[in-house]
Amino acid sequence: MEDSLVTVETGFIDGMGQLADYWGYNKVVGWIYGLLYLQDGSLSLESVAAELQVSKGNISINVREAERLGMVKKVWKKGDRKDYYEAEPNLWQVIRRITRERQKKEFDFAMETIKTGLDGLELLESNTQQVRFARKRLNQMSSFLKSTNAIISGLLSLETLKGAAVQACPVRSRLPGRTSD
Amino acid sequence: MEDSLVTVETGFIDGMGQLADYWGYNKVVGWIYGLLYLQDGSLSLESVAAELQVSKGNISINVREAERLGMVKKVWKKGDRKDYYEAEPNLWQVIRRITRERQKKEFDFAMETIKTGLDGLELLESNTQQVRFARKRLNQMSSFLKSTNAIISGLLSLETLKGAAVQACPVRSRLPGRTSD
């Protein structure tokens, strides 16, 4: 029976790994989160390494990444030299932080690329159909990015995630109150 | 001067490649989209390969992926055996399709993982604190996923992207009418 709980946990942890991988992070980041998410309390770096059967060097690197992403927190235990970690249980917090980071990076990068392009086009003395077309396209992409950025920033600025708030927007009276967690 | 337009285009195309890479797709998919997005008309597979200086085998594979993602469309020219491609100019359409695919895949996968876990826990005859805790956590994640899924589905079901609709939601009177494109 104890064995079966481990089986279930392993399946879940592996799933988290696949999701992390899908989001472009190391699968071990997902494993760590999955393991800690199911833990009622914290685990030391060594225990995490042992549980996941991964070298402690690997855990050292990936737990730091998980921390940076706001997925896990370091916990101090007085009189103990080990580092303990526990999962951030609020999933909206986790997703929000990760998405925000990506959002910012991508938006800034894309805008920079477009701005550089438009500036370059401005400097051309020629004004061929080609040049005018390129300018038009860059401007279209620029305003699209500004719109989506505003939308996503709006979503991410919500402190709490209320179930299906966006969908309910045109029918505000029907807003379902809250979501557990 | 013609030379400078090429420089600008190259910068933009490369930027699209980096974004594609960031989203977990092959950078060449981004290059292809970038090249075609700046093109007033269509290009043949061979021209694309020549412009991007990439083997046609590579373009063959990645243009198919770009097509699958709704980023480019094949254009038929009668009396011409070549395949021509052009970019989907509506960026909202592109993002929507890509996001939808990811959303669906990830959501279904995560829900499946959780359901399998909960079913496994159900079968355990033991009911330790550990088991109850795992059950609680899986349920929390499940309802979180359902909420976010509803929100994202709602967003993606919009036919047109109106600038900053979400942010403006609490102040509907200030909704900026439309976005170009």
Added chain:
DNA sequence: TCTAATGTTTAGTACTTTTAAAACACTCTA
């Protein structure tokens, strides 16, 4: 049916990423 034009698939190479193991560094206690 032969040839030329085009797109697709394959096989091997090159490149990139991930990993474990080991060396290293730090800190606390005796």
Added chain:
DNA sequence: TAGAGTGTTTTAAAAGTACTAAACATTAGA
């Protein structure tokens, strides 16, 4: 200050991915 217990960094190898060139397949016209 020696030694044990921890976490971090480095390094070399393994695993995975992407790319080109070439072989292959398909089609259309001569």
